[in-house]
Amino acid sequence: MMTKVLSGAGLRGQSAGQTALCSVGKAAAGLTYRGYDIDVLADKASFEEVAYLLLYGDLPTRQQLTQYEAKLLSLRPLPETLKQALELIPKDAHPMDVMRTGCSVLGNLEPESPLNDQQDVADRLVATLPAMVLYWYRFSHDGVRVDTTNTGVASLAGHFLTMLKDTAPSDLEVQVMNASLILYAEHEFNASTFTARVCASTLSDMHSCITGGIGSLRGHLHGGANEAAMDMIEPWQTADQAEAGLMTKLLNKETIMGFGHAIYRERDPRNDVIKQWAKKLSDEVGDTYLYAVSERCEDVMWREKKLFCNADFFHASAYRFMGIPTKLFTPIFVCARVTGWAAHVMEQRANNRIIRPSADYIGPDHTGWIDIDQRS
Numbered sequence: 001m002m003t004k005v006l007s008g009a010g011l012r013g014q015s016a017g018q019t020a021l022c023s024v025g026k027a028a029a030g031l032t033y034r035g036y037d038i039d040v041l042a043d044k045a046s047f048e049e050v051a052y053l054l055l056y057g058d059l060p061t062r063q064q065l066t067q068y069e070a071k072l073l074s075l076r077p078l079p080e081t082l083k084q085a086l087e088l089i090p091k092d093a094h095p096m097d098v099m100r101t102g103c104s105v106l107g108n109l110e111p112e113s114p115l116n117d118q119q120d121v122a123d124r125l126v127a128t129l130p131a132m133v134l135y136w137y138r139f140s141h142d143g144v145r146v147d148t149t150n151t152g153v154a155s156l157a158g159h160f161l162t163m164l165k166d167t168a169p170s171d172l173e174v175q176v177m178n179a180s181l182i183l184y185a186e187h188e189f190n191a192s193t194f195t196a197r198v199c200a201s202t203l204s205d206m207h208s209c210i211t212g213g214i215g216s217l218r219g220h221l222h223g224g225a226n227e228a229a230m231d232m233i234e235p236w237q238t239a240d241q242a243e244a245g246l247m248t249k250l251l252n253k254e255t256i257m258g259f260g261h262a263i264y265r266e267r268d269p270r271n272d273v274i275k276q277w278a279k280k281l282s283d284e285v286g287d288t289y290l291y292a293v294s295e296r297c298e299d300v301m302w303r304e305k306k307l308f309c310n311a312d313f314f315h316a317s318a319y320r321f322m323g324i325p326t327k328l329f330t331p332i333f334v335c336a337r338v339t340g341w342a343a344h345v346m347e348q349r350a351n352n353r354i355i356r357p358s359a360d361y362i363g364p365d366h367t368g369w370i371d372i373d374q375r376s
């Protein structure tokens with residue numbers, strides 16, 4: 001795989017520091033977490049194993065994994081005060097705003113300290129972010145105070161789906177959710193991770209760094225693209241309608257959500273994985289058009305613009321096939337990416353210099369004071 005020739009605005013192509021966590025767009029490998037290829041991780045690992053890899057530095061032994069899973073289970077309960085805060089948030093709030101608030105409230109209740117160190121705060125957030133968003137969602141939408149602790153499901157992937165639906169998900173759904181969390185866990189110096197690192201570089205606390213990351217991920221040019229892609233394809237009932245709709249959008253020079261990437265040039269290696277799972281789900285649920293619509297979008301975008309699906313595009317149909325409401329798509333990204341963000345915060349802290357670039361000044365020349373009554 002070739003890396004993109006990068007230049008110009010948006011700090012594109014400029015190295016902003018070093019990382020041992022992830023390589024993106026390197027020849028042949030495509031995407032690795034601490035040297036492990038994403039395809040292999042998505043195929044063989046559990047999300048908990050990948051979280052451990054990112055947060056603790058290496059893949060766990062069986063004993064370490066058992067202990068880590070037990071730790072995450074023990075960290076699931078939400079503080080009562082946090083539940084009360086979540087209950088105050090209206091139904092029509094965006095779940096990403098709920099997560100931002102939830103993370104921030106937890107930082108007030110359980111601030112990072114020598115007794116609650118960065119590793120513990122990171123694990124606590126991994127264990128509770130899914131619960132925060134779903135506690136609010138189920139309370140505000142269904143009037144149910146969902147049990148966020150004992151769904152009887154050990155894996156975070158299964159726990160998320162069980163809290164959402166109250167019924168046990170299928171094995172395939174748990175498998176796909178697990179792979180999805182792995183695909184979304186980490187991606188070098190993307191915008192939200194960079195936000196978290198900038199925050200960390202001022203010696204701020206972990207909750208502030210993660211809250212900032214959630215805010216940056218929310219935008220449609222970043223994590224919010226999975227939701228925006230679903231909104232785009234939703235009205236199309238056939239592949240031909242999708243093609244006609246896309247052609248109109250391209251003619252109008254619209255940005256097509258779920259396509260293109262700041263670093264990859266030819267393909268996003270995560271797309272092959274999630275696309276395959278979307279196909280399996282499509283077959284399982286007896287879908288007659290959404291997968292075909294998605295595939296046609298992929299073909300048209302490549303034919304017309306040489307733009308490829310990024311990680312977000314086929315996540316939209318995969319999540320839809322699992323019955324997940326569209327506005328919960330990006331929050332799932334948060335549940336995964338919190339591992340990458342926290343690992344980057346720790347890495348930044350271990351070798352820190354405050355991140356403070358310069359700007360090229362383009363404003364007016366030095367200007368004298370004009371008294372308020374003299375201004376036109």
Ligand SMILES: CC(=O)SCCNC(=O)CCNC(=O)[C@H](O)C(C)(C)COP(=O)(O)OP(=O)(O)OC[C@H]1O[C@@H](n2cnc3c(N)ncnc32)[C@H](O)[C@@H]1OP(=O)(O)O
Nearest residue numbers: 220221222223225254255256257258259260261262310311
């Ligand atoms: C998990 C993730 O966060 S992945 C990213 C998710 N975001 C999206 O899917 C949003 C849609 N995609 C985009 O907006 C962009 O591709 C980004 C934000 C991901 C990357 O932006 P950039 O690095 O600036 O894009 P890039 O330099 O490749 O753009 C090259 C050209 O292709 C165009 N282009 C890039 N992506 C798209 C798109 N999705 N739809 C239409 N045109 C596009 C650009 O407008 C640009 O055109 P120009 O040269 O006429 O100005």
Ligand SMILES: O=C([O-])CC(=O)C(=O)O
Nearest residue numbers: 186187189190191262311
């Ligand atoms: O790397 C990026 O710019 C965006 C991305 O794919 C991610 O954060 O997963």
